[in-house]
Amino acid sequence: MGVTARSSRPSRRSLLGGAAAGIFTLGFHIPLPAPADAATLGAAPVAPEVNAWVVVRPDETVVIRIARSEMGQGTLTGLAQLVAEELGCDWARVTTEYPTPGQNLARKRVWGDYSTGGSRGIRESNEYVRKGGAAARMMLVAAAAKGWGVPAEACRAEKGVITHAASGRSTTYGAVAGAAAKMEPPKDVVLKDPKDWTIAGQPLKRLDTLAKLDGSQVYGLDIQLPNLLNAAIRDCPVVGGTVKSFDAKAVAGMPGVRRVLQVGDSAVAVVADTFWRAKTALDALPITWDEGPNAAVSSQTIAATLREGLDAEQAFIGNKAGDVAGALKGAAKVVEAVYGVPFQNHATLEPMNATALWTPERCEVWTPTQNGEAALAATAEAAGLPATQCDVYKIHLGGGFGRRGATHDWVHQVVLIAKEMPGTPIKLIWTREEDMTHGRYHPVTQCRLRAALDEKGALTGLHMRISGQSILAAIAPQRMVDGRDPVTFQGLNPGGPEAAIGYTIPNLLVDHAMRNPHIIPGFWRGVNLNPNAIYLECFMDELAHAAGQDPLDFRLKLMGNHPKHRAVLEAVAERIGWRTAPPAGVFRGLCQTMGFGSYVAGAAEVSVSDAGDLTIHRIVAATDPGHAVNPQQIDAQVAGSFVYGLSAALYGECTVKDGRIEQTNFDTYPVMRLDAMPAVEAILMPSGGFWGGVGEPTIAVAAPAVLNAVFAATGKRVRQLPLRNTDLRRA
Amino acid sequence: MARLTVNGVVREVDAEPDTPLLWVIREQIGLTGTKYGCGIAQCGACTVHVDGAAVRACSLPLSAIEPGQKIVTIEGLAPGADHPVQRAWAQLDVPQCGFCQPGMIMASAALLAQTPNPSEQQIRAEITNICRCGTYNRVLAGIKLAAEGGRPGRG
Incomplete structure (x- = not known):
């Protein structure tokens, strides 16, 4: 066998370009099994922590602990900026590490929530991480002052150096870190005014870039442990089905194969020395499924169920004002349209994977996860051990987008396999095909919109009936409110700091007829804000045309009470040149919404050829996230959001036949590539006073901006996505 | 063997x-x-x-x-990860999750070895790698920057 079982700890990342001292050290190491104790976080030399968030090593390296997961969105760098800002350290000496979920459990959740979804990483933890940095600074200063016998108030700290001006003495954080660790944590911590920030708020380079350029960044897929074996798995293609039988003997003699085993009720795995041999044997393994009660479901049967919901009497109310029925009855003109979106797969480029090592006393898992604590809970449950005897090592994610947060089905699987082979680390990798067909899909919904216009073309009433799937009902029923799924109404709420509608419509009803097909939904980057923005913002465009008004003017009349929504919309309108004629053959569309605590708007310039081919020339996007922690990373999130949002809007569709998802890889689930990528101009307009997310909200404006421009170009309303199913040739 | x-x-x-x-x-x-x-x-x-x-x-x-x-x-690809594409990527902070980037960098380096000064159209046509985070515009800028930064050798 040619397998190389590496027995050493993966080496620390080499620095690029012969970098001199003072450049970042990229501090993530991959823990080997059974670390000795919770105090030895991080690599040698071991230094005592000042507090849970900050360790200063004798060489002045500042280790900042990060609880949330880095999956490309830049939260690692942003959170470190916030801590470093208050700590007053030298940014060039900052490195980071993840405390494990097990350590968080043992220390009474000192690092708080690990969940990294809903664009919450920074906005929900900014206050306590900044306080952690500030408290550490106060303890370091107090330790120095105590050593000098002077009052702490007479000392100041900057870039990791503490000075007592009166006596001309100075010392460093590294020199007093040990003493600081013994100081009483301060009770009152005052945070800086964001206008005084010098590290936070700056467009700093990411801390994790260099390792991503030379192949040294370790992803879950790359974990190597002594004596590790690899597993490939096949779950029943129909959700709800089970394994009837499989013929292990047929593949037992194939190269490298060590075990063939059933995993839970519904899956079969092959364990081999290499993944390729495991997969090859699994492909050859005869498996018979009992496909269960869902084997006859198709996209057509699901669509029919949703259509029925459009007229159903029972529906959960998300937003209600005035009397919509009366407004529709008294309308000069009623406009009606039905829209719909299909299932979408997250399609993280790194497929689901995890490595587990189980013994009767302890279970450890190495995995890319958006929620280490949830991964730990899944580990403990599958391991049959208390969580205190388990731990999870979070590995950088090759994309998350919501797939790796709320459910940890792949962790459950790998632990069940490892449990059958005590003492042997097992790495489970899903093939792309397994990943495509066993997702936690963007939920399928339809929406019928009915609007009342008066004689002057003013919008007097709107009924939005959403029919379709609830994410919470399937995967987080404990978060339902009296049977209602509040997430369904993202961006359509009457008010509040999270996702409020940006229009005042005198008679309004937004309601949801819940229809739950068996395909399991999940939080897919942007979540319900995506379809809701498509429904409302494309329909607003329809109404403007029905009223004979400019789409921007039509909206602005309804936005008098929504200044922040209005400000981002006006910003994109101005930048794209809405009031001036576009270049010949180019057409424009715009839209706005609010979600994940931020206000966003988008505008697009497109052209459509005689052959019906769409070109997106230019995108303008505006974001008001309240406070902006790293502008260049926000810029990256905004541009990336158009790729994610437009991939779905233009191409993406997971269809169901015989109870199973039909698309198996990127050949049948196309996504945007560089050839179709438009120029994106991001306008960042943080108005202060609140903390909004940036990883998701912009996705929601990608599709409606382009779809409205497509209408302007072709006169065709694309109401059922993806767009590629519509012939855009002019009739 | x-x-x-x-x-x-x-x-x-x-x-x-x-x-x-x-x-x-x-x-x-x-x-x-x-x-x-x-x-x-x-x-x-x-x-x-x-x-x-x-x-x-x-x-x-x-x-x-x-x-x-x-x-x-x-x-x-280059000793010390010093290939012009890698340097450009570092300068522009191209990666997000980074999982696609080894492939993206290798494809870009090969393109520049063949075509030292590619047009934007050539870059868009030749670089067909998938990035789900959506780094494409920085990839595009990175290839242009690397092309300006000197003629890379073959990897």
């Missing part, structure tokens, strides 16, 4: 002849910078150079490699 020259080192590998080069590189040789993303040559995360040309290693069986062919992976 097959004999491969990877990053200038001759390696003996014991794998079935139909094993894709990707998995030989990752599992037999232990270089994990080259990624698995799709297995059907769609995404390009597995891009390596064979005699200077970008190939998708997930769909190239070990048996297709001829003796003496030079295979270069992301780990061996």
Whole structure:
């Protein structure tokens, strides 16, 4: 066998370009099994922590602990900026590490929530991480002052150096870190005014870039442990089905194969020395499924169920004002349209994977996860051990987008396999095909919109009936409110700091007829804000045309009470040149919404050829996230959001036949590539006073901006996505 | 036993002849910078150079490699990761999650080796790797920057 079982700890990342001292050290190491104790976080030399968030090593390296997961969105760098800002350290000496979920459990959740979804990483933890940095600074200063016998108030700290001006003495954080660790944590911590920030708020380079350029960044897929074996798995293609039988003997003699085993009720795995041999044997393994009660479901049967919901009497109310029925009855003109979106797969480029090592006393898992604590809970449950005897090592994610947060089905699987082979680390990798067909899909919904216009073309009433799937009902029923799924109404709420509608419509009803097909939904980057923005913002465009008004003017009349929504919309309108004629053959569309605590708007310039081919020339996007922690990373999130949002809007569709998802890889689930990528101009307009997310909200404006421009170009309303199913040739 | 020259080192590998080069590189040789993303040559995360040309290693069986062919992976692209593409990527902070970037960098380096000053249209046509985070515009800018930054050697 040619397998190389590496027995050493993966080496620390080499620095690029012969970098001199003072450049970042990229501090993530991959823990080997059974670390000795919770105090030895991080690599040698071991230094005592000042507090849970900050360790200063004798060489002045500042280790900042990060609880949330880095999956490309830049939260690692942003959170470190916030801590470093208050700590007053030298940014060039900052490195980071993840405390494990097990350590968080043992220390009474000192690092708080690990969940990294809903664009919450920074906005929900900014206050306590900044306080952690500030408290550490106060303890370091107090330790120095105590050593000098002077009052702490007479000392100041900057870039990791503490000075007592009166006596001309100075010392460093590294020199007093040990003493600081013994100081009483301060009770009152005052945070800086964001206008005084010098590290936070700056467009700093990411801390994790260099390792991503030379192949040294370790992803879950790359974990190597002594004596590790690899597993490939096949779950029943129909959700709800089970394994009837499989013929292990047929593949037992194939190269490298060590075990063939059933995993839970519904899956079969092959364990081999290499993944390729495991997969090859699994492909050859005869498996018979009992496909269960869902084997006859198709996209057509699901669509029919949703259509029925459009007229159903029972529906959960998300937003209600005035009397919509009366407004529709008294309308000069009623406009009606039905829209719909299909299932979408997250399609993280790194497929689901995890490595587990189980013994009767302890279970450890190495995995890319958006929620280490949830991964730990899944580990403990599958391991049959208390969580205190388990731990999870979070590995950088090759994309998350919501797939790796709320459910940890792949962790459950790998632990069940490892449990059958005590003492042997097992790495489970899903093939792309397994990943495509066993997702936690963007939920399928339809929406019928009915609007009342008066004689002057003013919008007097709107009924939005959403029919379709609830994410919470399937995967987080404990978060339902009296049977209602509040997430369904993202961006359509009457008010509040999270996702409020940006229009005042005198008679309004937004309601949801819940229809739950068996395909399991999940939080897919942007979540319900995506379809809701498509429904409302494309329909607003329809109404403007029905009223004979400019789409921007039509909206602005309804936005008098929504200044922040209005400000981002006006910003994109101005930048794209809405009031001036576009270049010949180019057409424009715009839209706005609010979600994940931020206000966003988008505008697009497109052209459509005689052959019906769409070109997106230019995108303008505006974001008001309240406070902006790293502008260049926000810029990256905004541009990336158009790729994610437009991939779905233009191409993406997971269809169901015989109870199973039909698309198996990127050949049948196309996504945007560089050839179709438009120029994106991001306008960042943080108005202060609140903390909004940036990883998701912009996705929601990608599709409606382009779809409205497509209408302007072709006169065709694309109401059922993806767009590629519509012939855009002019009739 | 097959004999491969990877990053200038001759390696003996014991794998079935139909094993894709990707998995030989990752599992037999232990270089994990080259990624698995799709297995059907769609995404390009597995891009390596064979005699200077970008190939998708997930769909190239070990048996297709001829003796003496030079295979270069992301780990061996340039000493100290000092290739113009890597330098440009660092300057522009191109990666987000980074999983596609080894393949993206290898594809870009091969493009520049063939076409030192590609037009934007050529870049868009030639770089077909998938990035789900959506780094494309920085990739585009990075290739242009690398092209300006000097003529890269073949990897």
